[in-house]
Amino acid sequence: MSAPIIEIRDVSKTYAASEARPALADLSLEVAAGEALAVLGPSGSGKSTLLNLIAGLDRPSRGTVRVAGTAVHALGEAALAGYRRERIGMVFQFFNLLDDLTVEDNVLIPAQLAGVPKAEARERANGLLTRLGIVRHARDYPGTLSGGQRQRVAVARALMNNPPLLLADEPTGALDSASAAEVRELLGALVAEGRTLVLVTHDTGLAAQCATRVIELVDGRLTRDVRNSPVAVAR
Amino acid sequence: MSRKERSGRAGRQSPLGRVVRAGMGRKRVQTLVMALTTMTAVTASVLAGGLLLDSQGPYQRAFTAQHGAHLSADFDGSAVGAEQLAATAHVAGVTGTAGPYPALTLHPRVGAGNRFMPAGDPLDTTTVVGRPIDGPLDDLRVTVGHWLTGPGQIVLPDGDSPLDIGDTMVFPDLPGRPLLRVVGLASSVTGTADGWVAPQEIPALTPPGTVPQQQMLYRFAHAGTRAELETDRAAVSAVLPAQAMVGSASYLDAEQQANRTSGTFVPFLVAFGVLGLCMSLLVIGVVVSGAVTAGRRRIGILKALGFTPAQVVRAYLGQALIPAGTGAAAGVLLGNLLSIPVMGVADKALHSVTLGVPFWLDLVVPLGVLAAVAGAALVPARRAGRLRTVEALAVGRTEQAGRFGRSAHGLASRLPLPRWLTLGLALPLGRPARSATTMAAVVLGTIGVTFGIGLALALNQVQQGLSQEMPGAVQVMPFPAPGSGARPRLVTAADLAATGRALAAQPGTRSWTEISTARTGVAGHAGQTQVIAYSGDSSWAALQLVAGRWFSGPGEAVAPEAFLTAYGLHVGDTVTLTANGRGAPVKLVGEVLSLHNELLTGAGSLTPLALPVVPDATQFAVELRQGTDAAAYSDSVNRVLSRHGLTAMPNTPMISIVVLSMDTLATLLTLMLVTVAGLGVLNTVLLDTRERVHDLGVLKALGLKPRQTVGMVLASVALTGLAAGLVGVPLGILLQRTVLPAMAGAAGTAVPGVDLDVYGPPLLLSLLAGGLVLAALGALAPAVWAARARTATALRTE
């Protein structure tokens, strides 16, 4: 197995408002490149907090977060923005698409922010949309799509700059079972390609299908850490 | 009160009240903006309204307050006795009298040691009345100094007195050369005298062998028109010996004079008042409908919890009216506080009593503004009441943008600009109505600034143009140097000729002209007119031209509007001046800027009239070469001139209190308009970024840097600011070109076009950029807030 791409050491996170109980308490975790890590746990156990720390959306109260050698916890705001732009692709439960941009424009944003030449960016977006089966919706607005389709747009957007690390926070949480199956399949395929994935979910089916390793958080502490071999994706 | 009781009380509070309070608490900044905007609107309106009222009838108010007299009549003291005069109180139509007071027509000269005037300089013929400060009529209001307290004192009318407190006037023609010291300045609403002394002073001031005149003051039952006053005057005169009444003055002349000044204030105050009111309504509309839009989700939740539509409407009205009411109260307070210094300046210019803001205005303005707030709030509040719960609660935190916003995004994304910039540019088009309203507020702000600056600059130009009546860097006056101790002597024609030679020979002289005053008749008209005659090269000393050109040879003349109106003349007409039974036709070749009723021409035009030279009424104006010091030049040339009884002195420009107070007001009102416009932008951008906080979070999660976030929000107002400049600046110029001539018209003159042309390219460019700067200033705080907002929080699902 290759060197860890994510190294989390003794991280605690306390939100000022709920000082009594930390959202994460002395958590240490290493994730190797190519691993697909599923984070399980009850609501409020700190799963999203963990993901936000890895994404550089928030800072730990204590401890260090390194991703591919970068000390994420120590980066300034501008550097964090660049880090997210280059290294991270994120998928959310409620899609977080910009409702007044077309599907294509949503997908193009990361490339545009990174200054990718226009033609190349369009080609990339087109390729991703084709691959995810939503290219015929390229000129539609997210509001007109089904939940599964919207989440696929979000995944396409996350993959736009071909980041080494994909983070997903309950990507099937807001979807009906049919749509959830679509997304499960898509993520499974990405993992099969060898992409590193950190996946927060309640959906044990999703964990079983995609994850090479499963951890569980309870009250901000690691309570379980098992390796498993994901169900092969049916082609 | 125990904690439990308090919470019990809060618990009993209606759910509606709690929702309003919670809504305000959650939107602290918007609540503050709403209060501040209302406060600014009310402050400006109270101030403008108060000034408008104050300048509308200052004369009438002063007339009432000081028991003004309708008529002041002077009687020949040797023809009528005091009892006869007192009996005129019983003439039909007379409702009040004061007097008789002894009155003298005297020829004073400036006493020694005066601050500004040389000793011995002749003063204008002065009517001095011996009387107490108040009486049944015409109470005198002392404005500076104090009323008479002892012998040898005089009080002069405030406004056009050449002497200051502490200065003296002497009467060299009278036995014992009596001397009076000025102890106070006072205003008489009817303008009854040129000076007031104690009755005991009168004997010493009466020329030997004469009897003082007697002054009577009258009020009549009917005195609204000149005709009525003439009837009243005739009725009084009829009961007395023929020719006993030697002169009279009516309050109508003084009223006309006073309202002329106040009239000039009205046009620009109206302009600012209307601008301020429009703007505050726009801003309030944006604020309230923004609060409803931002609260969509909350409205959904409230309705899901069982609120009725009416309760929702009331909740939103309350959320607008509570801060607006607080702001209105603060605005009334601030407006009244500011009115004290501001109205003080205006009233000084108007020579009227400061009454402050009338009480009814303090009620009407805030109530009117609050009614407007309620009206503006009701429309969106009812929209909130009608909102369907499921819609309001629909997943996806941002409201769907209209087709307009989408095509804007599509268009902007095609621009060859960085993505953060194009996203920002398209942002305002997502809410076209709100952006348009905000733009209108910024347009009004830009109009205000453009107009305010243009007004001040043009007023100063007019002021400078008016000061051309005393042209040149150096003036030569026909009296000895002040404080030199030299006795004034009669200046002769030879002295004047010698002065001309001395000026021509003096190094540093560029041009000079001799300016003398004469009085002539005008063919076809009764009475005399003032003629200003220039000798030598006068072209450099030309007054500003409203039309036509400056005169260039004998037989040509120019005149201001007052003269043209008085004689029914136009540029191009020929008028014949008369004196000594001879006539001199002059052709009017131009109209000049001046508030006086006089004709200006070359001395050659008057030659046919064979007027006697009046050296006393002659002065010289000298233009100096570049780099010549006026004081040094004066000292040098005075070594020659002092032998001839004349004195050169640097020309100091006068500062008009009217222009000064107008400048002060324009500055204040402009600042207020800018504040409201800035607050409007602040609020809109705040609403936009609040609504977009989720989208902004997404963009930041995708790697939008803090500086790009600030840039994006600033870019969202760039178009608004730029458009505001492009629309507001021309409108502001148009307003300046409408209001200034109206002000000048009230003052009795036309304005030369050059005085209105104050907008040079650098100023125009700054004004155009001003809209942009204004918008950027308003947007800066929300932009920084947007960049600082924690991404994780913004993205957190509720």
Ligand SMILES: Nc1ncnc2c1ncn2[C@@H]1O[C@H](COP(=O)(O)OP(=O)(O)O)[C@@H](O)[C@H]1O
């Ligand atoms: N921005 C925040 N401010 C305050 N508390 C927060 C914030 N985000 C999360 N929390 C708290 O931290 C704890 C962990 O939250 P989270 O990481 O969102 O849990 P999960 O994603 O596992 O449901 C919870 O108690 C939550 O209320």
Ligand SMILES: [Mg+2]
């Ligand atoms: Mg979560």
